[in-house]
Amino acid sequence: PGAKSYLPFSRTRIGSFFQESPTLKNPFLEDALLRAYLRRHLPEEAVLEDLCRFGERVAKEVDSWGRDCELNPPRLVNFDPWGRRVDHIVTSPAWKRMKTLSAEEGMVAIGYERSFGEWSRVYQMSKLYIFSPSAGLYTCPLAMTDGAAKVIQSMGVSLPVDEAYSRLTTRQPERFWTSGQWMTERQGGSDVATGTETVAVPQTDGSYRLHGFKWFTSATDADMTLTLARVQDQTGATTPGSRGLSLFYAEVSRDEDGRLRGIEVQRLKDKLGTRQMPTAELLLDGLPAHRLSEEGRGVASIANMLTITRIHNSVAAIAAMRRVVQLARDYATRRTVFGKVLKDHPLHMQTLARMEVETRGAFLLVMDVCRLLGREESGLATQRDTHLLRLLTPVVKLYTGKQAVAVVSEGLESFGGQGYIEDTGLPALLRDAQVLSIWEGTTNVLSLDVLRCVARSSGMVLHAYFAHAKSLLSGASTVPSLAPAVKAVDGALSELQEFVQVAATRAPSYLELAARDLAYSLARIYAGALLIDHACWKGASQSDIYAALRWCEQDLCPVVTKQAKGCYDSSTPPLDTALVYD
Ligand code: UCC
Ligand code: FAD
Structure with missing residues (x-):
């Protein structure tokens, strides 16, 4: 019995060594390039203080909400206990907290308040960049909300969308709305021109009723949406192709019996990643809607939304890269192998340095597009800026989407086997990165x-x-x-x-x-x-x-x-x- 007490492995004794986990520190303070970029271009105390404070909040508070969103994914309740159709998408308290935080922190509003002139977008996107990997994918509805506000602003903030615009861009949580972006149908997400079967039936009051099936609709708990449909003429005929598509605004609301007006939620998608956020298939069965564009100008009119959401996508891509590099370099100071910490193994440092180089190049690409967007919105853009913004938006989205998958994948390997273990939270980074090259083109x-x-x-x-x-x-x-x-x-x-x-x-x-x-x-x-x-x-x-x-x-x-x-x-x-x- 005396000898047993010296045995290191017995019953509840499972060994004395436990590896320290990587620690998330203030992502603003940890990011030399972000801080240098802002010092160079936007050295406003108010901005730097806000980002530093928010970075602390992300590390200490918000990151755990993001994890909660992952662990408590949304679910769909189609019927109430008595068989009535309710189509209720139940989301977690953490997801709801993200909405409140997003309003309070001005995640969309900053881009429209323009308190920092042409640099306002850089400020907004820097904040989203700090937020993104901890946001439980709430950055997805924010991207579409920003895109919808941009479309409305570019078409003129007037009835029937003036109220929507003010809600999309407010800082008041109780007034804040998010928007969906319903473009994809079963026949085509890329080829929207041939894929769109949804029809818009004109009503006597000038509004429309939409009938169709939207195959992918993300963050479907939104308050409103922008969507595409073909206007029917008096004989019920529609125009095929892109020339037949118009842009519509619809509110997602419930009738007095609690049923969604003109929408049935068919099911939620079972996805590789982005599980924190509901993505639904929707039957539109008489959804009340207003036409925003001229007839046949749907694609051109939603293009402003695409520009904004593609920029948000690029921000999410650089944020994912930055986050995995930050965690990997922290881990490299804590993990000892072959007699020394990882940080002292030159080959490991070479691997992290290559990830860092990728992240830096991508960061500057994305911020430059944000700079151009800010210039355009402040009326300062030269023709060169306008051309560059149009060209670089798809270039940057497609390039950073691919880089994010590669860098995050390499990043997981730098934690060894632990990088593959779900409850470390690390695999979710890779699963969520994979979508960045698929959606939004x-x-x-x-x-x-x-x-x-x-x-x-x-x-x-x-x-x-x-x-x-x-x-x-x-x-x-x-x-x-x-x-x-x-x-x-x-x-x-x-x-x-x-x-x-x-x-x-x-x-x-x-x-x-x-x-x-x-x-x-x-x-x-x-x-x-x-x-x-x-x-x-x-x-x-x-x-x-x-x-x-x-x-x-x-x-x-x-x-x-x-x-x-x-x-x-x-x-x-x-x-x-x-x-x-x-
Ligand atoms: O995936 C989606 C939501 C996911 C959730 C949001 C996440 C956001 C990030 C979150 C981070 C965490 S929503 C679905 C996204 N779907 C797409 O991106 C569609 C991909 N397909 C394309 O982009 C295609 O190229 C189409 C649909 C645009 C092609 O349509 P058309 O009709 O064949 O295109 P055309 O004929 O080339 O363009 C029609 C008009 C033209 O204007 P006009 O008639 O004046 O000459 C084009 O110049 O639209 C204009 N246009 C554009 N303008 C087309 N694309 C653009 C553009 N990118 N910018 C400006
Ligand atoms: P396809 O167009 O069928 O593409 C298949 C392959 O063909 C791809 O590799 C593509 O690159 C390639 N390809 C297509 N055309 C060409 C060509 N001309 N030349 C060469 N290669 C080509 N959509 C919405 O509208 N709203 C949403 O909220 C939304 N949320 C989404 C959420 C998630 C998680 C996902 C995964 C998708 C979501 N989508 C949403 C849909 C998304 O935008 C589309 O899936 C995407 O645009 C691709 O369209 P598709 O699925 O029809 O693919």
């Missing part, structure tokens, strides 16, 4: 959008791109150590310019095959130029210079590399198909 669809906007502007957007990217390199002569990076970006810009000239003489199918690589080239070169520009700033650090050099070591212009290999020649598609179906 897939990678290919956005790559084609880039081509379309280039073609429709007769090349003006590319002209703006080249001019601005070159101007970002102009200060680099003062920092000689940046020379290899400047050479790489300059060279890639020349190669890309040459590619564009040659490609313009080729059949559209050539450019279509090149679309994804072209978008990647635009993103990588531009991020390289932004990293260089940031590293030349007087407040920059050695790490800023190092990050720029490292970013520019990669293939900045894959479209030219692949072109040289004949990847876009007409002989390629049949070979691709044969390979896939071999």
Whole structure:
């Protein structure tokens, strides 16, 4: 019996070593690049204080609510105990708290109050960036709410949407509304023009009733929505294609019996990630609605919403990358392997440094688009800014969506086996990142959008791109150590310019095959130029210079590399198909 007390493993004794978990610290204070970017562009005390205070709140309070949202996902109650249809989406208290917090903290309002002029969007998106990985996906309804406010503002804040606008942009929790964005139907989420079957039946009072089936509707506990439908003429006929689509506003309300007006919630989607948030299939059965756009101008009118939600998506992508890097570097100070902490293993530090470089390039890309949006909304945008905003929005969304999956996946590995264990909360980061390249336009669809906007502007957007990217390199002569990076970006810009000239003489199918690589080239070169520009700033650090050099070591212009290999020649598609179906 005496010997037993010395045994380290017996009954309830399970060993004395317990690994420390990574700790979330104030995400504002932990983010050198965010703070430097703001010091350079928006050094307002009020902004810095608000973000620092909010960062503390996120680490100490909000992050646990986000976890609660994950652990208590929404559920659908179709019927009451007596068989009456109620279609009630039950959400967790934590999800509801996120709504209150979002109003109080001005998550949407900041973008519309414009207290910091052209930098107001940078402020708003910085706050969302700090919030996002702890928000239990509440950033999704906020994105659509912001998008809806933008559409209403751009079309004129008047009846019947003036009240909605004031509720979408308020800081008062009891008045705050969120919006949905119901575009996707069974036949198509990318190809909305052919996929939309929903019809709008005109009513005598000038309003409409919508009948159709919306296949994906996220954050369906929203108070209102913007959606697309085809107006029926007196014979019941509709116009096919994009020219038949109009934009509608509808409130999600209940009648005196508690039933949703004109909506049946068919079911909630069973999703890989984004489980904190309800995504429903909806039967629209006479949903009362108002037409906001001219007939047939639905897609063009909802485009403003797409711009905003795609920017929010990009913010969520950089936020996910930043969060996993912050946790991984903290863990690297706590975990000992092979006799020393991970932090002292150079190969592990190389891995984290590569993640950091990806995150920095992506951060500057996204913030630059926010800057451009702010300039446009303050009436300060030059034509170059407007072109850049149109071109870079899909580029940045598609590029950061993919990066987020790669960086977060690498990040999970840096926790070893624990990165794969659900109750650490880490796997949810990866599951939630995976959606970022799918919704709001897939990678290919956005790559084609880039081509379309280039073609429709007769090349003006590319002209703006080249001019601005070159101007970002102009200060680099003062920092000689940046020379290899400047050479790489300059060279890639020349190669890309040459590619564009040659490609313009080729059949559209050539450019279509090149679309994804072209978008990647635009993103990588531009991020390289932004990293260089940031590293030349007087407040920059050695790490800023190092990050720029490292970013520019990669293939900045894959479209030219692949072109040289004949990847876009007409002989390629049949070979691709044969390979896939071999
Ligand atoms: O997924 C969704 C919600 C998810 C939840 C929100 C998360 C937000 C982030 C949260 C972070 C945590 S909602 C569904 C999103 N669906 C899509 O994104 C659709 C993807 N498909 C496309 O983007 C396609 O390219 C379409 C639908 C836009 C193509 O339609 P069309 O009708 O074939 O397109 P056209 O003919 O090219 O464009 C029609 C008009 C043109 O204007 P006009 O007639 O004046 O020449 C275009 O210039 O629309 C204009 N347009 C645009 N304008 C089309 N796209 C754009 C654009 N991106 N920007 C400006
Ligand atoms: P498809 O268009 O069928 O795409 C299939 C594949 O084909 C993709 O790889 C795509 O890149 C590729 N592809 C398509 N067209 C081309 C082309 N021309 N050339 C080359 N490749 C092409 N929608 C809403 O409207 N509102 C919501 O709230 C909403 N919430 C969502 C929530 C979640 C969790 C998810 C996963 C989706 C949500 N969606 C929502 C739907 C989403 O926007 C669509 O699923 C998305 O736009 C893709 O459309 P699709 O599913 O029809 O795919």
